Amino acid sequence: MGDLKETSKELKDLIQKMDDLPILPNIISKVMKIIDNPYSNADHLTELISMDQSLTVKTLKLANSAYYGFPREIVTVTEAVVVLGFLTVRNLILTSTLYNIFVNESQEEREFDRRKFWKHSVATAICARLLVSATAPGQKEEEEAFTLGILHDVGKVFMDTNYHSQFFEVMRESKKNKNEPAYAIERRILNTDHAEIGSMIIDKWNLPENFVEPIKFHHTPGLASDKYMTNVLHVADIISKFSAITYDASEINARLDREAMGTLKLQEENLRTVVQNLEYEMSNADLFLNS
Amino acid sequence: MDNKEEELLKRINSMESSLKEKMEYCRMLEEINSGLRKYLNEMTGVYRLLEAMNTVKSLEKIYDLLVDILGSTIELDACAIFLYDENGRDCRAVKEVDPEKLVKYKQIFNVDRAMYEWVFKKKHIAIVPKGTEGRDDPGLAFFQSKSFAIVPLFVNEKKVGYVDILINKPANTITQQELSLLTILLNQTTVVIENLRMYEQEKETVNKLRQIDEMKSDIMITTSHELRTPLTILKGSSKIIQIKMKEDMWNDDDKKLYAELIHNVNTQAEILEEITNTLLAATKFENGTLTLNKKVVNIKQMIESVIKKYTYKTKNVNLKFTYTDPNITAYVDDEEMKKVVRNILSNAFKYSEENGDVYIDLSADAKTFVVSVKDSGPGIPAEEKEKIFDKFYRMDRALTRRTGGMGFGLYLSKIITVQHGGTIWVESQVGRGATFYFRIPKEEGFGG
Ligand SMILES: [Fe+2]
Ligand SMILES: [Fe+2]
Numbered sequence: 001m002g003d004l005k006e007t008s009k010e011l012k013d014l015i016q017k018m019d020d021l022p023i024l025p026n027i028i029s030k031v032m033k034i035i036d037n038p039y040s041n042a043d044h045l046t047e048l049i050s051m052d053q054s055l056t057v058k059t060l061k062l063a064n065s066a067y068y069g070f071p072r073e074i075v076t077v078t079e080a081v082v083v084l085g086f087l088t089v090r091n092l093i094l095t096s097t098l099y100n101i102f103v104n105e106s107q108e109e110r111e112f113d114r115r116k117f118w119k120h121s122v123a124t125a126i127c128a129r130l131l132v133s134a135t136a137p138g139q140k141e142e143e144e145a146f147t148l149g150i151l152h153d154v155g156k157v158f159m160d161t162n163y164h165s166q167f168f169e170v171m172r173e174s175k176k177n178k179n180e181p182a183y184a185i186e187r188r189i190l191n192t193d194h195a196e197i198g199s200m201i202i203d204k205w206n207l208p209e210n211f212v213e214p215i216k217f218h219h220t221p222g223l224a225s226d227k228y229m230t231n232v233l234h235v236a237d238i239i240s241k242f243s244a245i246t247y248d249a250s251e252i253n254a255r256l257d258r259e260a261m262g263t264l265k266l267q268e269e270n271l272r273t274v275v276q277n278l279e280y281e282m283s284n285a286d287l288f289l290n291s
Numbered sequence: 292m293d294n295k296e297e298e299l300l301k302r303i304n305s306m307e308s309s310l311k312e313k314m315e316y317c318r319m320l321e322e323i324n325s326g327l328r329k330y331l332n333e334m335t336g337v338y339r340l341l342e343a344m345n346t347v348k349s350l351e352k353i354y355d356l357l358v359d360i361l362g363s364t365i366e367l368d369a370c371a372i373f374l375y376d377e378n379g380r381d382c383r384a385v386k387e388v389d390p391e392k393l394v395k396y397k398q399i400f401n402v403d404r405a406m407y408e409w410v411f412k413k414k415h416i417a418i419v420p421k422g423t424e425g426r427d428d429p430g431l432a433f434f435q436s437k438s439f440a441i442v443p444l445f446v447n448e449k450k451v452g453y454v455d456i457l458i459n460k461p462a463n464t465i466t467q468q469e470l471s472l473l474t475i476l477l478n479q480t481t482v483v484i485e486n487l488r489m490y491e492q493e494k495e496t497v498n499k500l501r502q503i504d505e506m507k508s509d510i511m512i513t514t515s516h517e518l519r520t521p522l523t524i525l526k527g528s529s530k531i532i533q534i535k536m537k538e539d540m541w542n543d544d545d546k547k548l549y550a551e552l553i554h555n556v557n558t559q560a561e562i563l564e565e566i567t568n569t570l571l572a573a574t575k576f577e578n579g580t581l582t583l584n585k586k587v588v589n590i591k592q593m594i595e596s597v598i599k600k601y602t603y604k605t606k607n608v609n610l611k612f613t614y615t616d617p618n619i620t621a622y623v624d625d626e627e628m629k630k631v632v633r634n635i636l637s638n639a640f641k642y643s644e645e646n647g648d649v650y651i652d653l654s655a656d657a658k659t660f661v662v663s664v665k666d667s668g669p670g671i672p673a674e675e676k677e678k679i680f681d682k683f684y685r686m687d688r689a690l691t692r693r694t695g696g697m698g699f700g701l702y703l704s705k706i707i708t709v710q711h712g713g714t715i716w717v718e719s720q721v722g723r724g725a726t727f728y729f730r731i732p733k734e735e736g737f738g739g
Contacts, residue, residue, distance in 0.1 A: 040467055042465070
């Protein structure tokens with residue numbers, strides 16, 4: 001988290017402001033606990049979901065959605081959990097809870113468009129999952145990539161809430177100066193960036209430790225030691241920006257890290273398929289977009 | 292007194308609570324311990340499988356091992372491992388445990404094609420929910436106590452097969468650990484199975500290559516042998532003609548010799564041509580490019596033209612042609628059919644005694660015609676009957692008399708017959724001659 005002696009006054013303030021961060025909703029820490037326990041079963045998750053009326057409805061909706069494509073109607077939450085699997089359910093709970101905090105409960109119209117932000121997060125999540133499935137398929141890794149996509153820009157929400165005027169300046173600056181990436185402008189004005197803040201939030205929320213690095217280095221994947229997931233997240237972030245699902249025009253200037261592309265062994269045509277699939281999946285992702 | 296009692300009571304209370312604490316602590320330890328033991332048990336299973344897979348080189352044993360370890364990891368009731376063939380088309384069971392039960396539950400759980408398609412799309416294990424039908428069924432409680440899992444098997448992007456598993460506990464009580472163990476076990480096994488299959492295929496390829504190599508040298512030997520006789524005769528004949536031309540000594544005797552030499556050249560050239568044609572046809576047949584030029588042919592006339600044109604009969608035999616009907620027609624390749632007749636006749640001539648009889652007969656039924664050629668030769672031993680149509684067959688030298696040009700003719704006849712959808716065979720007893728038969732479909736609607 002950087003050297004504290006060197007830390008600027010602003011960052012110290014920020015760290016203090018961490019107390020102001022929305023605490024992790026109870027339901028997310030509960031679902032994390034269940035997922036962490038290898039001996040948990042569908043009954044445990046069902047119990048948790050059934051306590052929340054809207055989650056119950058969403059779980060059934062997802063299990064029966066065209067997006068998921070299960071060939072049979074699913075009527076009970078238990079069945080839905082069995083079919084969807086533990087990690088998908090975790091992501092559903094995470095997505096729907098964060099949507100409520102980030103989008104629904106956010107105050108009136110602001111310069112930082114929360115809906116566009118959310119759309120970008122969902123697109124990055126879906127894209128990250130597609131990238132894993134194209135390079136090193138595995139249900140666990142695919143769902144983890146999805147979670148990372150949803151969370152990767154969480155630092156921006158914090159900046160918008162707690163450092164509104166500076167963040168507003170960042171956005172203005174970034175619209176003028178399209179060649180400088182937004183995170184560099186953030187560093188200039190706030191002495192930190194949304195990636196670093198994001199990783200601090202993950203830490204504070206006690207989310208899995210392996211989420212920290214990919215989020216911290218999603219703009220500079222070369223610096224990460226956990227290269228694979230960081231590269232996936234980086235590429236997914238850029239693709240979802242390029243694919244017109246962007247919420248911040250200035251970030252279009254960001255370029256794909258060539259090394260990241262190389263390490264993922266992604267060919268031009270793989271990338272094209274991923275973009276096509278992303279477009280298709282986004283058109284079917286209402287459940288995540290308007291939860 | 293009061294104080295003491297109070298203190299004692301206090302101490303007893305605190306002892307009791309600390310005891311309770313300790314008991315609670317022990318209970319937790321016990322729980323952790325049993326959890327660890329369970330985990331260790333499962334991991335031992337995985338380890339055992341992985342270890343064994345490094346040493347076991349037989350697919351059958353891997354399947355057995357997998358089922359064995361599945362049984363110790365989950366509450367396995369029945370299962371079946373299905374694998375695709377190399378082309379990814381046919382899928383067949385390579386190992387089954389209680390398949391009847393599996394089929395029964397497949398129906399109960401309504402596991403259909405769509406379900407498998409979904410599983411292959413998702414590329415991960417799926418537990419099939421019991422479905423909406425039969426919810427009010429009184430037998431529901433019974434089948435609810437089991438669950439049906441499908442595990443697709445992939446190596447990289449390649450679909451290798453799938454495993455159906457009937458688990459002896461309801462779907463909602465299957466733990467994450469059990470699911471991930473199933474996934475790990477099957478992923479690892481799939482890699483091993485795929486490697487072993489590739490290894491076996493490679494072995495097969497090496498064997499095939501070796502066979503081709505042997506066949507090649509066979510071709511070399513046989514061909515050079517076949518070619519040597521006619522070439523020697525040709526060379527010798529032309530040498531003599533050359534010498535005679537130089538010496539310019541052409542008297543009546545020389546004229547007789549000249550005629551014989553020319554006859555030799557003709558005969559041997561024809562034999563050479565036959566060998567070349569046969570090799571060519573065989574190659575075309577083997578790589579699937581032999582095409583027939585079919586038309587409606589009068590079979591009796593076709594046979595007669597062969598008999599008439601028969602040029603290289605070198606000895607005197609009595610040939611008798613009989614037929615049940617002079618108007619038998621068939622939709623065949625005229626030239627190719629003639630080759631069959633010529634080859635069989637030439638074979639009969641070769642093995643017949645001087646002045647022996649050769650009978651050729653033509654008959655037909657509604658759908659096919661049959662030609663038979665009976666000779667008065669030494670006959671063919673039973674164990675040779677199948678082999679004489681082989682590519683490089685040579686009968687025992689003791690039984691062959693004049694062997695010039697023999698070896699390919701019958702193979703070519705077989706190729707042509709098969710290409711026409713027909714069969715060729717021989718009936719014989721040693722010492723009593725041999726009868727060759729071939730039966731060809733007339734092809735309904737075109738003739739006969
Ligand atoms: Fe970002
Ligand atoms: Fe982003």
